[in-house]
Each structure stands twice: as structure tokens, then as C-alpha cells.
Amino acid sequence: MQKIEYKELLDAGVHFGHLTRKWDPRMAPYIFMERNGIHVIDLNKTKVSLEQAQEQIKNIVKSGRKIMFVATKKQAKEVVATEAARLKMPFVTDRWLGGMLTNFATVRKSLKKMNSIDKLMKSEEFMNLAKRERLMLEREKEKLERVLGGIADQTRLPAALFVIDVKREHIAVKEAKKLGIPVFAIVDTNSNPEDIDYVIPGNDDAFKSIALLTKAVGSAIEEGIQERKKEKEEANQAELEAEKIAADKAEEAKAPEAPAADAEGDKE
CATH class of the missing domain: 1.10.287 (Helix Hairpins)
Known part of the structure; x- marks a missing residue:
């Protein structure tokens, strides 16, 4: 699983929030400071939150369930669709149909x-x-x-959503909340984090930021898929070995007993 370093977050501009006048006060715990009228996101909290989200996502996928990617904004569409398709995960990048969940x-x-x-x-x-x-x-x-x-x-509802821009995708978030489906999301300083189960505080507008965080989530999904595959292979191997042992025992049970030695012959 890809562990994102602080410098990578910094280089991708994940720390750039919105203008201070556009902020949502509920994002205050994730804001580090204000600079030139723009809120700066605390990347230490982003890193910790991302790693926690990655672990949970990996476990969901490991259990054989799906994560639905949701990103309909222009700068997120391509990278999200590419990553989701690579991992064979469902995705919505055109528009969210009301009632999709x-x-x-x-x-x-x-x-x-x-x-x-x-x-x-x-x-x-x-x-x-x-x-x-x-x-x-x-x-x-x-x-x-x-x-x-x-x-x-x-063929069935996803186990969780991964959302880019919860303000834009508020209908998807609302539907997931109604059905008890957990939501993982990149949440910028102008959004409400309260309806999100796993908040990843970060810039949800810049392509580099979206790409970095999406690929980090993708790496967690990939690891979950690999671990599930490995567990299946080990279970199949154990089953084959158990069947072989049972077959060997059955053969032993069928084998005729050795004839008893002749009593008189023994005396001579």
C-alpha cells in the first residue's frame, strides 16, 4: 500500500484550501493557518486521516466488497475513471442520478x-x-x-463511496448516509465534514492533489484485492491438502491385512 509522505502532499498542493471568506467553520479542526486570505490545511492531519482511510478501504475490499468512486468535476473525471477502471471498481464521473443508491x-x-x-x-x-x-x-x-x-x-449496492468534493456530490453523500453506506472523501475547507465517515482533508480542486490522493486510495484497494486473492489461494491449497490426507487414509483403510504367520512353521 502506497504511503504518502508529507513532501508529496506539499508538492501536490494538497494543503491549499479556499478563500477564508468561503470557509465552512466545521472544517476548523483541519485548518493549520490562514495565509494571504487563503486557509492552509494541516497536512499532518491529512496524512494521518489518509492512512486510516487506506486501512479501512483495504479491509472492505479484502472482504470481497466494492468501493464506488464518485467525481463529476472536470479536473477529477479522467484520473478517477482510469483508476477505478484499473481496479474494476464502479465509478460515476458524468453526473449523479438521483436515486442511484x-x-x-x-x-x-x-x-x-x-x-x-x-x-x-x-x-x-x-x-x-x-x-x-x-x-x-x-x-x-x-x-x-x-x-x-x-x-x-x-449487481448490488457498493460497500462504501470514495468522493471527490462532498459539496458538489451532496446528493450521493445524502443517499449513502440514508442507507448507512460509509463515505470516504477528500474534503476541502469550504465543505461540511460532519456527514463524512472518513474525512481526508485536502484540496479537491487541483488536479495534482486529486490524482495523488485518488491513487493512494487506489493502492489500498489494490492491496485489499491481492490479500483476498492470497487468502483464497491458501484456502484452496489447504482444502486440496485436506482432501489428499482423507484420500490417503481411505486407501489405507481399504488395504488388506498381512496374513498371520504359520504357528507350526514358527516352532520349527
Whole structure:
């Protein structure tokens, strides 16, 4: 798991908050000082918070569950989508559909529809449709993929959310809170940290800051995946060894007993 050093946080500008007049007083415990009208985030607290979040995220993934990435702001979309796709985790980077968590049954219907259109477009039947119908289906598929493409393989609710900019993604945070789904988030000085289970105080606007923190979370997920894989392999190996021991014992039980020595022959 990638441990981020203080200098890396500093170089990425993670400490730069918003203008003091835009601050949320509830972020006061995470603010180090004010400089030139801008709040400076305490990077020591960022480092500790990040490491705590990484450990929790690793354990969630190790148990076989998923972390959903949520980042719809322009400077975060690409890095978040790339990291989530690499780790085979669900992500939302276009826009958050109201009810994506609280009305997941409806979202699943839309996912099924998207998959149905995809199958139809790959079949011969698609070419037999009128040009106008084909164009309408292509547009509908494109629209669904843009909004739901990142959660196409999602069959159940995620175990947790990782959010960039909780102020912007307040609907996602609200839905997660309603369902008791923990939220890990990069929280800037203009946001309310009270609804976030694992606050990572930091700059949620600069690309370098977002990329560094997202990749740090990604490394925790990767380690969780690897540890789960290792545990499965060890369990399978133990099972094979147990089966072999049982088979050996069964063979021993079937083997005929050696004939008893002839009594008279022994006397001679």
C-alpha cells in the first residue's frame, strides 16, 4: 500500500484550501493557518486521516466488497475513471442520478436495458431495422453508457463511496448516509465534514492533489484485492491438502491385512 509522505502532499498542493471568506467553520479542526486570505490545511492531519482511510478501504475490499468512486468535476473525471477502471471498481464521473443508491432497483432496470440494446446492436436483427430506428438506439445506448457505463457490472449496492468534493456530490453523500453506506472523501475547507465517515482533508480542486490522493486510495484497494486473492489461494491449497490426507487414509483403510504367520512353521 502506497504511503504518502508529507513532501508529496506539499508538492501536490494538497494543503491549499479556499478563500477564508468561503470557509465552512466545521472544517476548523483541519485548518493549520490562514495565509494571504487563503486557509492552509494541516497536512499532518491529512496524512494521518489518509492512512486510516487506506486501512479501512483495504479491509472492505479484502472482504470481497466494492468501493464506488464518485467525481463529476472536470479536473477529477479522467484520473478517477482510469483508476477505478484499473481496479474494476464502479465509478460515476458524468453526473449523479438521483436515486442511484436509494432506488437501485430502477437503476438495475436501466442497466438491463443498456445491455439489451448492446446485444441487439451486435445481432443481425439490428441491420434489418430502419435507419432511423438504428440511430435512435445508438443514441440511447450512448446516453446510458455515459451515465451508467461506470457501474455496468454493478449487481448490488457498493460497500462504501470514495468522493471527490462532498459539496458538489451532496446528493450521493445524502443517499449513502440514508442507507448507512460509509463515505470516504477528500474534503476541502469550504465543505461540511460532519456527514463524512472518513474525512481526508485536502484540496479537491487541483488536479495534482486529486490524482495523488485518488491513487493512494487506489493502492489500498489494490492491496485489499491481492490479500483476498492470497487468502483464497491458501484456502484452496489447504482444502486440496485436506482432501489428499482423507484420500490417503481411505486407501489405507481399504488395504488388506498381512496374513498371520504359520504357528507350526514358527516352532520349527
